[in-house]
Amino acid sequence: MTKLWGGRFQKSAEQWVDEFGASISFDQKLVMEDLEGSTAHVKMLAACNILSQEEGDQILSGLEKLKVKAQAGELEFSTANEDIHLNLEKFLIDEIGPVGGKLHTARSRNDQVATDMHLYLKNRVKEIIEAIQAFQSAIVEQAEAHVETVVPGYTHLQRAQPISFGHHLMTYFWMLQRDKERLSESMKRIDLSPLGAGAMSGTTFPIDREMSADLLGFSGVYQNSLDAVSDRDFILEFLSNASMLMMHMSRFAEEIILWSSEEFRFIELDDTFSTGSSIMPQKKNPDMAELIRGKTGRVYGNLFGLLTTLKGLPLAYNKDLQEDKEGMFDTVHTLMGSLPIFEGMVRTMTVRTDSMEKAVHSDFSNATELADYLAAKGLPFREAHEVTGKLVFTCIQRGYYLKDLPLAELQEASPLIEDDIYGVLLPKTAVARRNSLGGTGFDQVHYQLGLAKQLIG
Numbered sequence: 540m541t542k543l544w545g546g547r548f549q550k551s552a553e554q555w556v557d558e559f560g561a562s563i564s565f566d567q568k569l570v571m572e573d574l575e576g577s578t579a580h581v582k583m584l585a586a587c588n589i590l591s592q593e594e595g596d597q598i599l600s601g602l603e604k605l606k607v608k609a610q611a612g613e614l615e616f617s618t619a620n621e622d623i624h625l626n627l628e629k630f631l632i633d634e635i636g637p638v639g640g641k642l643h644t645a646r647s648r649n650d651q652v653a654t655d656m657h658l659y660l661k662n663r664v665k666e667i668i669e670a671i672q673a674f675q676s677a678i679v680e681q682a683e684a685h686v687e688t689v690v691p692g693y694t695h696l697q698r699a700q701p702i703s704f705g706h707h708l709m710t711y712f713w714m715l716q717r718d719k720e721r722l723s724e725s726m727k728r729i730d731l732s733p734l735g736a737g738a739m740s741g742t743t744f745p746i747d748r749e750m751s752a753d754l755l756g757f758s759g760v761y762q763n764s765l766d767a768v769s770d771r772d773f774i775l776e777f778l779s780n781a782s783m784l785m786m787h788m789s790r791f792a793e794e795i796i797l798w799s800s801e802e803f804r805f806i807e808l809d810d811t812f813s814t815g816s817s818i819m820p821q822k823k824n825p826d827m828a829e830l831i832r833g834k835t836g837r838v839y840g841n842l843f844g845l846l847t848t849l850k851g852l853p854l855a856y857n858k859d860l861q862e863d864k865e866g867m868f869d870t871v872h873t874l875m876g877s878l879p880i881f882e883g884m885v886r887t888m889t890v891r892t893d894s895m896e897k898a899v900h901s902d903f904s905n906a907t908e909l910a911d912y913l914a915a916k917g918l919p920f921r922e923a924h925e926v927t928g929k930l931v932f933t934c935i936q937r938g939y940y941l942k943d944l945p946l947a948e949l950q951e952a953s954p955l956i957e958d959d960i961y962g963v964l965l966p967k968t969a970v971a972r973r974n975s976l977g978g979t980g981f982d983q984v985h986y987q988l989g990l991a992k993q994l995i996g
Contacts, residue, residue, distance in 0.1 A: 565868060567623055570623055583751040605634065671719045685708070688704040703979045778845060789835040792832040809884070812887070834877060844866050905941060923953075930944065930949070
């Protein structure tokens with residue numbers, strides 16, 4: 540089969556070489572974006588009298604037929620035609636005859652593929668933002684139900700201070716909010732049209748790039764033709780934002796995995812998001828959380844892969860840039876799989892409030908309350924810290940907790956301690972009193988829930 544670009548060549552490559560160079564196995568995902576870009580391009584060519592109105596109408600009719608066939612899955616792509624662009628051009632010529640060859644007037648595959656990817660990411664980023672928002676909604680729902688559920692807070696994976704479980708969950712809401720904002724802000728770079736930049740230097744035809752950009756819904760155009768065809772910053776930015784999003788989900792997944800273990804027993808995942816063991820009948824494994832944690836690595840790999848591909852490329856287009864797509868497609872697929880799964884896990888998980896209650900009454904996470912109590916009565920905090928630390932050591936030696944120490948023994952450590960200390964040491968009291976802005980106090984958690992609801996509408 541003669542290549543659409545083969546006039547200069549005297550012999551054809553062997554099939555295995557063609558297959559190595561072809562991208563149709565993966566860039567066929569751009570079929571609708573490619574047809575959309577071609578439709579806008581033809582309308583612009585006709586409006587600029589580069590094509591006659593009759594030619595434009597013929598080509599547009601053919602493109603519409605291809606759209607119908609693409610949506611029905613009736614297009615059979617061939618590696619002989621290398622990529623999505625040449626496959627569709629061949630289909631068009633077969634559909635309407637030689638006039639289909641005029642589709643490629645005043646453009647190159649270089650600006651064509653860049654346009655396709657801008658359109659693809661523009662559409663997918665909107666979907667990802669919607670999926671993040673649905674996930675945030677599930678977090679808010681669980682957090683609101685557990686504002687006054689008290690759980691140990693951890694630093695260094697050691698019990699630190701009692702906190703509201705709703706407050707803990709809302710931490711991930713704000714991480715996701717930043718992810719959503721980063722993705723929204725990146726649309727300024729995604730929402731630019733490279734169409735009309737040609738292979739690298741523009742075209743001699745009197746095209747109207749602003750018109751084709753407007754038809755495609757882009758907010759602007761690239762101002763430099765070399766930049767237009769060689770820029771992949773918008774994909775790198777997406778992959779970077781996606782990596783942070785996956786990192787946040789991976790951290791949350793790690794906690795889900797810990798909380799659902801027998802050692803914690805803080806939550807139980809719904810059966811839908813768990814699996815069993817082929818040999819151990821008692822097992823209920825948090826496999827979906829583990830998969831999300833694991834898939835984070837592949838998204839990181841996609842980012843570093845493209846960074847490495849781009850680092851030594853001279854201007855303008857190089858075949859290396861064919862390697863920009865699979866990682867982008869894979870990352871979109873990974874995000875659009877992970878986000879709904881995580882939303883479902885959070886929305887349906889059972890919170891074991893009894894285990895949390897037991898945990899906060901069986902530790903020293905209220906030690907800071909005693910130190911703060913003494914500091915509020917005028918004792919320098921460093922001295923209050925030392926007094927409390929010694930009392931904790933005494934308790935550990937005896938198998939007690941601070942609340943179990945008699946008042947006389949507490950007063951022996953510091954005469955500033957009075958019998959109201961037992962109320963101060965209660966986990967729920969400790970949480971409620973931390974009412975500084977952004978703190979874990981119940982009033983503050985309700986306040987941030989109100990802000991969150993405004994953000995997700």
